[in-house]
Amino acid sequence: MISERLEKLVEDMVDKGVHFEDAVREFEKRFITRVLHRRDGSLTRTADALGIHRNTLSRKMGEYKIKRGAG
Numbered sequence: 001m002i003s004e005r006l007e008k009l010v011e012d013m014v015d016k017g018v019h020f021e022d023a024v025r026e027f028e029k030r031f032i033t034r035v036l037h038r039r040d041g042s043l044t045r046t047a048d049a050l051g052i053h054r055n056t057l058s059r060k061m062g063e064y065k066i067k068r069g070a071g
Contacts, residue, residue: 029064032057041068 013023032050039045047054060066 025064028060029066032060032064033066036061036066036068043068 010023032046035049036043036046039049043054043057047057050057052060061068
């Protein structure tokens with residue numbers, strides 16, 4: 001099911017001319033925000049859930065202007 005939904009999303013984005021970098025940034029930002037919200041703003045738990053280092057998470061949050069209370 002997720003594969004089909006993702007395939008449709010990618011198809012729509014390609015059809016609309018969305019650039020690869022923009023798609024990746026938007027996906028990453030939304031993914032991080034969602035996991036951060038589900039982990040009640042805990043950077044350590046969010047980084048663990050994402051499988052990335054806490055410093056990487058902090059850097060990405062700064063890059064995407066994600067607040068700890070975002071969700």
